[in-house]
Amino acid sequence: MVDITRQPGRLRPAPENFLSEEQVRAVAAGRRDFLRRSLLAAGATLTVPMAARASEGDSNILQNPEWTTTLGQPVATRPYGLPSKFESNVIRRESPGLARVGGASVSFTPLQSMFGIITPSGLHFERHHQGWHDIDPARHRLMVNGSDDSLLKKPKVYTMDDLMRLPSVSRIHFVECGANTGLEWGNVAVPTVQYTHGMLSCSEFSGVPLKVLLEDCGVDYKRGRYVLAEGADGSSMTRTIPMEMVENGEVMVAWGQNGEMLRPENGYPLRLVVPGVQGVSWVKWLRRIEVGDKPYATKDEAVHYIDLLPSGLHRQYSSIQECKSVIATPSGGQTLLAKGFYNVSGLAWSGRGKIKQVDVSADGGINWRTARLEGPVQNKALTRFNIDWVWDGKPAILQSRAIDETGYVQPTYGQLRAVRGTKSIYHNNAIQSWKIVESGEVSNVQVL
Amino acid sequence: MVDITRQPGRLRPAPENFLSEEQVRAVAAGRRDFLRRSLLAAGATLTVPMAARASEGDSNILQNPEWTTTLGQPVATRPYGLPSKFESNVIRRESPGLARVGGASVSFTPLQSMFGIITPSGLHFERHHQGWHDIDPARHRLMVNGSDDSLLKKPKVYTMDDLMRLPSVSRIHFVECGANTGLEWGNVAVPTVQYTHGMLSCSEFSGVPLKVLLEDCGVDYKRGRYVLAEGADGSSMTRTIPMEMVENGEVMVAWGQNGEMLRPENGYPLRLVVPGVQGVSWVKWLRRIEVGDKPYATKDEAVHYIDLLPSGLHRQYSSIQECKSVIATPSGGQTLLAKGFYNVSGLAWSGRGKIKQVDVSADGGINWRTARLEGPVQNKALTRFNIDWVWDGKPAILQSRAIDETGYVQPTYGQLRAVRGTKSIYHNNAIQSWKIVESGEVSNVQVL
Numbered sequence: 001m002v003d004i005t006r007q008p009g010r011l012r013p014a015p016e017n018f019l020s021e022e023q024v025r026a027v028a029a030g031r032r033d034f035l036r037r038s039l040l041a042a043g044a045t046l047t048v049p050m051a052a053r054a055s056e057g058d059s060n061i062l063q064n065p066e067w068t069t070t071l072g073q074p075v076a077t078r079p080y081g082l083p084s085k086f087e088s089n090v091i092r093r094e095s096p097g098l099a100r101v102g103g104a105s106v107s108f109t110p111l112q113s114m115f116g117i118i119t120p121s122g123l124h125f126e127r128h129h130q131g132w133h134d135i136d137p138a139r140h141r142l143m144v145n146g147s148d149d150s151l152l153k154k155p156k157v158y159t160m161d162d163l164m165r166l167p168s169v170s171r172i173h174f175v176e177c178g179a180n181t182g183l184e185w186g187n188v189a190v191p192t193v194q195y196t197h198g199m200l201s202c203s204e205f206s207g208v209p210l211k212v213l214l215e216d217c218g219v220d221y222k223r224g225r226y227v228l229a230e231g232a233d234g235s236s237m238t239r240t241i242p243m244e245m246v247e248n249g250e251v252m253v254a255w256g257q258n259g260e261m262l263r264p265e266n267g268y269p270l271r272l273v274v275p276g277v278q279g280v281s282w283v284k285w286l287r288r289i290e291v292g293d294k295p296y297a298t299k300d301e302a303v304h305y306i307d308l309l310p311s312g313l314h315r316q317y318s319s320i321q322e323c324k325s326v327i328a329t330p331s332g333g334q335t336l337l338a339k340g341f342y343n344v345s346g347l348a349w350s351g352r353g354k355i356k357q358v359d360v361s362a363d364g365g366i367n368w369r370t371a372r373l374e375g376p377v378q379n380k381a382l383t384r385f386n387i388d389w390v391w392d393g394k395p396a397i398l399q400s401r402a403i404d405e406t407g408y409v410q411p412t413y414g415q416l417r418a419v420r421g422t423k424s425i426y427h428n429n430a431i432q433s434w435k436i437v438e439s440g441e442v443s444n445v446q447v448l
Numbered sequence: 449m450v451d452i453t454r455q456p457g458r459l460r461p462a463p464e465n466f467l468s469e470e471q472v473r474a475v476a477a478g479r480r481d482f483l484r485r486s487l488l489a490a491g492a493t494l495t496v497p498m499a500a501r502a503s504e505g506d507s508n509i510l511q512n513p514e515w516t517t518t519l520g521q522p523v524a525t526r527p528y529g530l531p532s533k534f535e536s537n538v539i540r541r542e543s544p545g546l547a548r549v550g551g552a553s554v555s556f557t558p559l560q561s562m563f564g565i566i567t568p569s570g571l572h573f574e575r576h577h578q579g580w581h582d583i584d585p586a587r588h589r590l591m592v593n594g595s596d597d598s599l600l601k602k603p604k605v606y607t608m609d610d611l612m613r614l615p616s617v618s619r620i621h622f623v624e625c626g627a628n629t630g631l632e633w634g635n636v637a638v639p640t641v642q643y644t645h646g647m648l649s650c651s652e653f654s655g656v657p658l659k660v661l662l663e664d665c666g667v668d669y670k671r672g673r674y675v676l677a678e679g680a681d682g683s684s685m686t687r688t689i690p691m692e693m694v695e696n697g698e699v700m701v702a703w704g705q706n707g708e709m710l711r712p713e714n715g716y717p718l719r720l721v722v723p724g725v726q727g728v729s730w731v732k733w734l735r736r737i738e739v740g741d742k743p744y745a746t747k748d749e750a751v752h753y754i755d756l757l758p759s760g761l762h763r764q765y766s767s768i769q770e771c772k773s774v775i776a777t778p779s780g781g782q783t784l785l786a787k788g789f790y791n792v793s794g795l796a797w798s799g800r801g802k803i804k805q806v807d808v809s810a811d812g813g814i815n816w817r818t819a820r821l822e823g824p825v826q827n828k829a830l831t832r833f834n835i836d837w838v839w840d841g842k843p844a845i846l847q848s849r850a851i852d853e854t855g856y857v858q859p860t861y862g863q864l865r866a867v868r869g870t871k872s873i874y875h876n877n878a879i880q881s882w883k884i885v886e887s888g889e890v891s892n893v894q895v896l
Binding site: 131 | 513519520521528535538541551553554567587615680681703709789790
């Protein structure tokens with residue numbers, strides 16, 4: 001019997017210990033054999049065909065690299081860590097020339113380089129109207145009032161300390177700018193998925209449900225059917241939120257993003273979270289909530305963020321981001337280096353609830369196969385899909401088409417334009433197509 | 449009839465447009481009234497009692513702060529964003545004197561400042577044995593071999609490109625060091641939850657299931673019942689993984705952490721993910737996988753990471769992190785500034801599956817109430833719990849107790865020591881107690 005600790009007595013397995021005494025004995029006796037045979041096996045594998053593309057690492061694979069033979073850096077070298085220097089190309093980008101003023105512009109999330117459904121906070125897209133600030137949380141306030149005294153009986157001004165003591169919730173939600181994919185209305189064919197779909201991110205938001213604050217302030221739900229949300233930045237963004245969304249508990253006054261406080265570019269220390277609704281309503285640097293009995297027709301809902309229809313009329317207050325999907329890789333600007341197996345991967349989302357199904361086509365929408373959805377599928381959050389694909393080297397057009405739990409099917413450009421015409425700027429949720437040619441280059445095309 | 453766009457014709461609501469024509473008219477007519485009355489209302493609220501603690505922001509609340517009156521910074525000022533400068537205290541920390549060499553040490557996650565279940569990657573805890581490196585992914589390789597040729601017929605060497613083309617999955621899992629809370633065995637009473645429980649983090653990991661690689665290499669599942677995982681850092685960490693865990697598809701060879709590549713401190717570009725199992729088995733900078741027919745009894749499982757039992761024998765290969773929870777706030781080192789309402793918040797987790805229930809006590813374990821669990825509750829991931837509590841200003845002892853889906857109940861120190869004795873270093877999952885005195889100061893105490 002073997003006692004590795006050199007203490008007297010028999011070694012007895014704990015319930016979760018998967019070794020029997022015999023096995024322990026065998027290991028102790030045979031260990032040197034294992035090591036020797038492992039080294040031989042390692043030598044033998046080197047005659048096995050290696051990856052097609054040789055690189056400088058292969059020729060000296062028997063020599064340990066420097067990270068194996070030297071002492072690395074200590075813990076807490078970086079009290080707040082950063083990505084690898086080899087990932088320096090994975091950044092958010094502004095589209096050059098998109099806007100004249102950098103403070104009233106957009107930076108896009110590099111969806112082609114993302115995995116899963118969580119957007120790293122440092123890569124969350126930005127959309128500002130008068131730039132962003134790093135606001136002092138000790139000086140920031142949230143006022144809650146009514147447009148008249150009967151609609152909200154006990155108006156209050158909250159500090160961050162006041163808010164963060166209240167009962168909080170944490171939920172994973174996507175936020176998409178209403179203008180996401182907007183340039184594709186005009187078939188601009190921007191080159192990469194970062195620019196076609198990158199006004200899209202998904203985080204675990206933490207905060208207090210807005211209804212908790214309204215009830216704390218004595219709201220009259222019967223007559224107070226609209227909420228005005230107002231931001232503290234220079235643009236003082238204001239948007240109307242229908243009270244139905246607040247009453248169901250989904251609207252949050254949030255301070256947390258992926259486990260820590262919001263990022264300054266995303267509204268630190270406080271923003272509104274309006275699940276499923278276009279990003280402009282998710283007012284950043286939130287400073288005021290007003291309860292009213294009529295919609296507010298603010299600048300950013302009366303004359304911006306509206307869609308011009310074929311009839312010549314505008315669609316206003318278009319709130320919900322409809323079911324949508326996109327293949328993130330392979331995507332525009334990438335190149336397939338060889339024929340063979342690829343894991344086609346992308347994202348699907350719906351402002352009306354959960355994604356039910358995603359189908360993928362490799363021939364421009366003639367034949368479809370159903371993709372794997374990564375679970376658990378969550379409400380008004382991104383859903384990751386993956387599907388096996390073997391590229392035979394011939395031209396192909398990859399597409400994804402999502403269906404949400406209401407039964408809504410993501411439309412083609414042909415279907416969408418038939419209803420919306422061609423003069424929209426916002427709310428483009430059409431099926432995205434990526435063309436692959438024989439050289440392996442992938443580009444953005446439109447298929448009706 | 450009103451047409452805000454000055455186009456001819458009637459404004460007709462789109463399906464999701466919640467305005468009626470009457471409402472649009474009312475808004476257009478009444479808007480100036482609203483603005484005027486809102487400002488008056490804002491003035492009126494300032495006579496409402498404010499938060500107990502005055503601060504410099506209150507006296508000039510009618511003056512707009514500088515972030516409201518100036519142009520902020522443009523988009524993509526930071527292509528990779530960082531937290532607010534006001535959050536500079538939220539960092540991972542090494543415990544001074546814990547280890548003699550910073551490369552063989554720990555840095556702890558500041559759980560007291562976290563929300564939800566996702567750990568921001570920059571705050572993920574570290575545990576290194578010979579420091580960390582930022583490995584060049586183009587030079588990194590993963591070898592998969594068998595301890596003899598019959599156990600794995602087609603050994604291979606994979607590049608990162610090879611691996612990242614394979615079918616991938618994304619799952620949220622906690623990782624906890626086996627030594628987490630270890631110092632509390634000896635009732636050291638380290639002062640804060642960062643130090644008592646901070647070797648704990650949770651991320652969305654993305655990668656390829658290990659079984660896909662093993663099957664790609666022709667594994668013999670009948671005789672190959674153990675996997676050896678080996679890392680590329682100077683310590684060449686090696687651990688045995690039982691094949692049952694690999695066969696069920698849960699073990700992943702991962703490159704993704706919260707939507708982007710792993711962080712260098714957490715194993716970039718490749719690590720093993722072994723859900724529910726202690727962190728040491730999640731080999732970082734993974735370079736080799738070997739299939740064998742006996743356990744390996746490596747240094748880090750034969751003589752380290754073992755528990756000395758009262759009988760004088762050691763418990764080895766203790767793999768599964770048992771059900772555990774902790775209140776993250778209020779917690780040691782914090783101070784309650786006033787009586788009244790608090791949202792008591794914490795985390796629960798189990799290496800055996802999902803958390804079923806968390807109870808909270810305010811009197812050291814005599815009376816318990818069931819807390820709210822944030823959903824969806826996920827398998828072998830952190831679960832966030834919250835419960836309302838009103839502090840009456842008197843001494844109190846806060847505790848949380850988790851139950852997992854197997855029915856296992858988190859033990860008290862008394863219950864745990866009765867089985868494990870007092871000489872353990874690892875696998876401390878006892879109930880944590882936080883004492884609150886009349887001054888509001890919160891400290892770490894042990895209750896048997």
